[in-house]
Amino acid sequence: MTALPPLPAQPEDTPWPTGDWPRSDLPTNMDRARFQRLMDHAFAATPPADLGETFCVVVIKGGRLIHEQYAASHGPDATCPSWSKAKSITHALVGMLVKDGRIDIHAPADVPEWRQRDDPRRAITLDQLLRMSSGLAFREDYVPEHPSDVIEMLWGAGKEDVAHFAASFPLEHEPGSFWSYASGTTNIVARAAARAANAFGPDFEAFMRERLFGPLGMASPIPKFDRAGTFIGSSFCYCTPRDFARFGLLYLRDGVWDGKRLLPEGWVDYARTPTWQQAGAEEPYGAHWWLGIAGPGSFSANGFEGQYTVVIPDLDMVIVRNGKTSLEMKQNPKKWIADIADCFRTA
Template identity: 80%
Template sequence: MNASTRDGLPPLPQQPADVPWPTKEWPRGDLPDDVDKARFSKLMNHAFAAEAPADLGETHAVVVIKGGKLVHEQYWTGFGPDVTCPSWSKAKSITHALVGILAAEGRIDIHAPADVPEWADTKDPRHAITLDLLLRMSSGLAFREDYVPEHPSDVIEMLWGAGKDDTAHFAASFPLEHEPGSYWSYASGTTNIVSRTAARAAKAFGSDFEAFMRERLFEPIGMTSATPKFDAAGTFIGSSFCFCTPRDFARFGLLYLRNGVWDGKRILPEGWVDYARTPTWQQGDAEDPYGAHWWLGIAGPGSFSANGFEGQYTVVVPELDMVVVRHGKTSLEAKLNPKAWIAEIVDCFRSA
């Protein structure tokens, strides 16, 4: 086990010595004997019923990793291990990984003012915004996160409207609404600013940045299906668009479960995973606890997750040496239900 429990964080388990890394194929295993299999089966049967249940909507894929082994996977009709699924905001956590890789090389300092041309003037109150504040969704920018078409929505305008050709410039053009660091507000625009900052640090845009992503992150851990999308300015749309198979999303989760190390090679800098899962200060009305481009606590204390629109999840549970991936299409009205369902799935592994 990793001896570090900084800030009370639970230790991150190491890959068992007798379990091969899933760079090419996932090693298979059975559900452990102490799993509540009756409850687990009932939950899966509900999610994958012939007619999608109203409380969850469609569940397209579930992959469960325990002890580094694939112990369960299940797919909706028309889906399977080779079908890529949308990340939506799970891409934000991929962006977090890319920043870590660049930080390890000294090309980014997350505690310095972010390299954002729109804020270059030292008299601009936004000039003081750091990458740390951006990664913690605490920039103070006046960006509205809303996916309902009939509501004024900055994220819809950024992805499909006036901002779609240069998502980072669109997001960086917003004024401050709060003093940086004084207010938490989840905003997809924030991530595209971070993504462009990463590209500027790597001196690579478009296909060159995609090559960087593949060489430094995807290929070393076997994420061969990963398909990132870019805007016309060449910025990875890190807020929303990186398609992968469920098994590849599970590989990404395992990288974080293993403290950024893969098969003896350090991919992410020491402490970067702890940074992701260290709680960010939030005002009392925040939806869920948040770290740095990862959500916290969905499957119990110490768990952390990459969450996406319409019920996309990669959930990391250090306590149980476990990763759970769920993809599907859940309505906004029912958006809390997949979280509760995943928490129940994980709970099946705690006691029979």
């Protein structure tokens, strides 16, 4: 396996953005003309057909905010949907419980629906859930006219208790033998985290704010919960773009913030270590983080309709993009982000 690129430390002359973001100009040794063309395209008065609407872009380099741009309808204080970027937030919360010694990701997951002695699902581990390799027969499709378990979970029969809905699916493959991206698995993980913390609904939200959002200075997050008190960690944690960038910086800094380790040692490497995938799988995946969209070693929290928080270790960079891109054009924002990153690699 290829060695993971090192994660850069916060420069000694750069304060942590727990309050305001420290700022800097765009570096001189980059392709500024290309960068400007890409930004002009994304923020054109008429949204371009290949990208759709871009609400905001925030670029962090060396721990400093070097560029931010907003559509007329948005601004620094506007919260944006996370969609599946929330999955990576769920990964962080599990990591904190691992650090506390309250969760073992390699043990069978704490799922009440799977406790019968003859239930083959009882062997599924949190690691397999975090790596989207549980083997559960869950259909991830966002087209309303298609059969879709995720739409039913979020807005239909499963919306009152998303984890129970997801945990009710049978096995389709032996656990660990088949990769299949599924939002239902994240909500099973989110409930397992709540059970480990012995905190649901407002109590779990307080845990999120005390352990993750508060230390990072993330004042804007609005996490959503179902009626059973489970954080809908698959899909719903609204944030401002700058706060999404703070979360990305935590992972770029190996889970350490202002001298304090928030995530267990090795947890970020766990997130960015490739998961085995069968031939033809969508794109490289780690553990609740996607891999490689902005060059080798990059990893990202990706959300429906073009929401991205991209961590790029070799450039000491975080790029946040929120917007509304059609499903047919879903690859284009990834290419656009990769092009933005390349502006800093070639002058």
